[in-house]
Amino acid sequence: SQTIHQWPATLVQPVGSPLSLECTVEGTSNPNLYWYRQAAGRGLQLLFYSVGIGQISSEVPQNLSASRPQDRQFILSSKKLLLSDSGFYLCAWALRDRGSLVGYTFGSGTRLTVV
Amino acid sequence: GDSVTQMEGPVTLSEEAFLTINCTYTATGYPSLFWYVQYPGEGLQLLLKATKADDKGSNKGFEATYRKETTSFHLEKGSVQVSDSAVYFCALSDNAGNNRKLIWGLGTSLAVNP
Numbered sequence: 019s020q021t022i023h024q025w026p027a028t029l030v031q032p033v034g035s036p037l038s039l040e041c042t043v044e045g046t047s048n049p050n051l052y053w054y055r056q057a058a059g060r061g062l063q064l065l066f067y068s069v070g071i072g073q074i075s076s077e078v079p080q081n082l083s084a085s086r087p088q089d090r091q092f093i094l095s096s097k098k099l100l101l102s103d104s105g106f107y108l109c110a111w112a113l114r115d116r117g118s119l120v121g122y123t124f125g126s127g128t129r130l131t132v133v
Numbered sequence: 134g135d136s137v138t139q140m141e142g143p144v145t146l147s148e149e150a151f152l153t154i155n156c157t158y159t160a161t162g163y164p165s166l167f168w169y170v171q172y173p174g175e176g177l178q179l180l181l182k183a184t185k186a187d188d189k190g191s192n193k194g195f196e197a198t199y200r201k202e203t204t205s206f207h208l209e210k211g212s213v214q215v216s217d218s219a220v221y222f223c224a225l226s227d228n229a230g231n232n233r234k235l236i237w238g239l240g241t242s243l244a245v246n247p
Binding site for chain 2: 024050052060061062064067069108110112118119120121122124125126127129
C-alpha cells in the first residue's frame with residue numbers, strides 16, 4: 019500500500035537554530051512531492067515541490083530550503099530559524115491517474131514553534 | 134492564473150443543521166476539483182472530488198457538484214454532526230504545463246455545536 023511518513027510531529031526550536039524535517043513515501047516510485055506551510059488560522063502556502071531526485075522548485079523565497087536525496091525522501095531545512103517560521107508543515111505526495119493530477123495524500127504534519 | 138475562492142469562516146452551526154460552504158474558481162482548461170478536510174491538529178484528508186463538469190463527488194454525507202456554467206463546487210451536507218467540526222479546503226488541479234500542483238482556497242472553519 020502507499021503511505022507517507024512525516025516526522026517529528028511536534029518541534030520547539032530556539033531562534034537561530036537549524037531545522038530538518040523529513041518526509042518519506044512508500045509504495046510508489048518517482049512521486050511528485052511537496053512541502054506546505056500552514057500558519058495559524060491561515061491557508062496553505064506551497065513552499066517547495068519536487069518532480070525527481072535533486073529537482074527542487076521553490077515557490078516562495080525565504081530562509082528555508084528543500085532537498086531530495088532519494089526518490090522517496092524529501093527534506094525541509096533551515097540553517098537559522100526565525101520566529102516567523104513557526105507553523106504547521108505538511109508534506110504531500112501527488113496522486114496521478116494516466117498522467118493527470120487527481121489529488122494529494124498528506125502526511126500528518128509537523129507543528130513547529132520557534133521561541 | 135488559476136484561483137480558488139472560498140467563503141470566509143468561521144461557520145457555526147447546530148447539530149443536524151444544513152451546511153453549505155461556497156467555492157468558486159477561475160481556471161483555464163478543464164481542472165479537477167477537490168474538497169479536503171483538516172481535523173484539529175491533523176494533516177489534510179481528501180473528502181471528495183470531481184473530474185469533469187456535472188460530476189458529483191460524495192463522501193460521508195457530503196456532496197459537491199462540478200458546475201462549469203457557474204464555475205462553482207459548493208460543499209453541502211444535509212445534517213451536520215459535532216464530529217464534522219474541522220477546516221474545509223477547496224482546491225483545483227493546475228492543468229497548465231505539467232499539471233503539477235493543486236491551487237488552494239484559504240479554508241473555511243466549521244464549528245458544530247451539540
